[in-house]
Amino acid sequence: MTNDSLVVKRNPQVAWRELDGKIMLVTPADAMLHLLNDTGSFLWKQLDAPRAANDLAAALCAEFEVDEDTARGDVREFIQEILGKNMLERA
Amino acid sequence: MGRLYGQLQDAARASLTPFDTMFEVTRRCNLRCAHCYNPPDRTAPEMDTAQACAALDKIAAAGGFMLTFTGGESMCRPDFLDIAAHARSLGFAVTLISNGTLITPGAARRMAALGFADVSVTLYGARPGPHEAVTRTPGSHEQSLRGIQNILDAGLHATLRSVIMKPNRGEHEALVQFAADRGMRQLIDVHVSPRQDSDPAPVELQLPEEDLEPLYADPRLNLSFEGLPRTGPPRPDCDAGRSVCAVCPDGTVYPCIQLPVPLGNIVQQSFDEIWNGPAARDLRERMAGPLPECGACALGGYCLRCSGVAYLEGRGLLGPSPSACQGARVIARLLGHGQPAANPVKS
Numbered sequence: 001m002t003n004d005s006l007v008v009k010r011n012p013q014v015a016w017r018e019l020d021g022k023i024m025l026v027t028p029a030d031a032m033l034h035l036l037n038d039t040g041s042f043l044w045k046q047l048d049a050p051r052a053a054n055d056l057a058a059a060l061c062a063e064f065e066v067d068e069d070t071a072r073g074d075v076r077e078f079i080q081e082i083l084g085k086n087m088l089e090r091a
Numbered sequence: 092m093g094r095l096y097g098q099l100q101d102a103a104r105a106s107l108t109p110f111d112t113m114f115e116v117t118r119r120c121n122l123r124c125a126h127c128y129n130p131p132d133r134t135a136p137e138m139d140t141a142q143a144c145a146a147l148d149k150i151a152a153a154g155g156f157m158l159t160f161t162g163g164e165s166m167c168r169p170d171f172l173d174i175a176a177h178a179r180s181l182g183f184a185v186t187l188i189s190n191g192t193l194i195t196p197g198a199a200r201r202m203a204a205l206g207f208a209d210v211s212v213t214l215y216g217a218r219p220g221p222h223e224a225v226t227r228t229p230g231s232h233e234q235s236l237r238g239i240q241n242i243l244d245a246g247l248h249a250t251l252r253s254v255i256m257k258p259n260r261g262e263h264e265a266l267v268q269f270a271a272d273r274g275m276r277q278l279i280d281v282h283v284s285p286r287q288d289s290d291p292a293p294v295e296l297q298l299p300e301e302d303l304e305p306l307y308a309d310p311r312l313n314l315s316f317e318g319l320p321r322t323g324p325p326r327p328d329c330d331a332g333r334s335v336c337a338v339c340p341d342g343t344v345y346p347c348i349q350l351p352v353p354l355g356n357i358v359q360q361s362f363d364e365i366w367n368g369p370a371a372r373d374l375r376e377r378m379a380g381p382l383p384e385c386g387a388c389a390l391g392g393y394c395l396r397c398s399g400v401a402y403l404e405g406r407g408l409l410g411p412s413p414s415a416c417q418g419a420r421v422i423a424r425l426l427g428h429g430q431p432a433a434n435p436v437k438s
Contacts, residue, residue: 013205014206015182015185015206015208019102019108019110024099024156026157028203028207028208028247028248029246031209031248033096033099035098
């Protein structure tokens with residue numbers, strides 16, 4: 001379970017690039033190509049420095065006009081999923 | 092990478108983003124493979140370290156993402172890993188195609204630390220005999236095996252590449268087992284193209300058509316013809332010069348490693364000048380039209396024609412490709428569609 005105060009950062013081994021507004025990534029452990037959705041791409045772009053889940057949720061609220069609970073839920077889901085794929089690291 | 096890779100290629104192609112780049116840092120090589128597509132003269136001028144890094148800066152700024160180092164043997168350049176490190180700092184997904192012979196434990200560890208997405212080693216046989224019948228370099232089998240072990244020990248994602256030809260005929264069974272035993276991804280090819288100077292000598296090494304059929308039929312080799320037969324005639328356009336490009340050791344930019352039509356030079360020009368210059372625009376225009384000699388071919392639905400290979404085979408960008416005709420005949424037979432009568436190229 002992801003804690004809202006958890007601070008995460010991008011895994012520097014992951015290759016990534018933006019294409020048509022969406023983030024594509026390659027994870028070196030399995031050479032797999034991934035594509036983030038609009039929300040995931042927005043959150044990834046916020047991670048140019050280590051960020052707490054709370055801060056990411058606040059940024060999501062401001063960008064997409066979603067309520068705080070929804071934003072927190074989306075961020076938890078995002079972090080949990082891509083931490084599991086080693087795209088993110090705990091800072 | 093499969094379907095998502097295709098989707099991203101399509102998106103990049105629509106926006107003319109050089110999504111996938113083959114980057115040759117050198118034509119030098121310590122092996123002498125009989126079928127190599129590079130001309131035997133390996134003294135081609137090379138970008139220096141700063142020029143190679145500046146070329147990568149330009150491709151990254153244009154949206155380049157997938158970057159494959161090939162050659163020549165990249166590891167013949169003492170500064171190769173410094174160039175690769177620069178590519179990783181730019182966010183490229185870096186892969187290497189190598190003969191493995193020069194990959195020491197230290198080099199492999201550095202590749203892993205840099206986050207290489209894959210390292211491919213080309214092996215032509217599980218035994219020295221068939222392998223060295225292709226590489227024409229005694230001792231190269233043992234050296235390549237050592238390189239593979241170093242790659243695996245470093246925890247890198249590893250691919251075993253092989254081409255099955257006359258000198259290593261029958262070796263595919265052992266190579267499939269070799270890759271499976273080591274948890275390596277496997278890519279096997281059976282087609283050989285002429286050299287980049289259109290010298291057809293390598294094609295003599297290709298297996299005859301009757302020997303290709305059981306290899307195509309073997310699902311372990313994954314010589315995929317998914318989606319065939321297609322409806323409609325084959326078309327010349329592909330990702331070359333749209334979402335794919337290639338950079339030669341001297342900075343010459345090609346639309347694809349298989350299509351040596353110079354579009355410009357990345358040392359002397361900006362990427363935009365090359366990618367949107369007259370040679371690139373002309374190429375795209377020519378490849379947007381129909382194939383004049385292939386339109387009525389009954390094998391069209393089974394054809395995996397590559398315009399670059401057709402060009403190297405001396406048939407021009409829009410001509411029929413003998414190797415594709417051969418492949419189409421094999422695929423049509425395997426899919427139980429017999430051998431259609433019309434066939435533009437007799438081989």
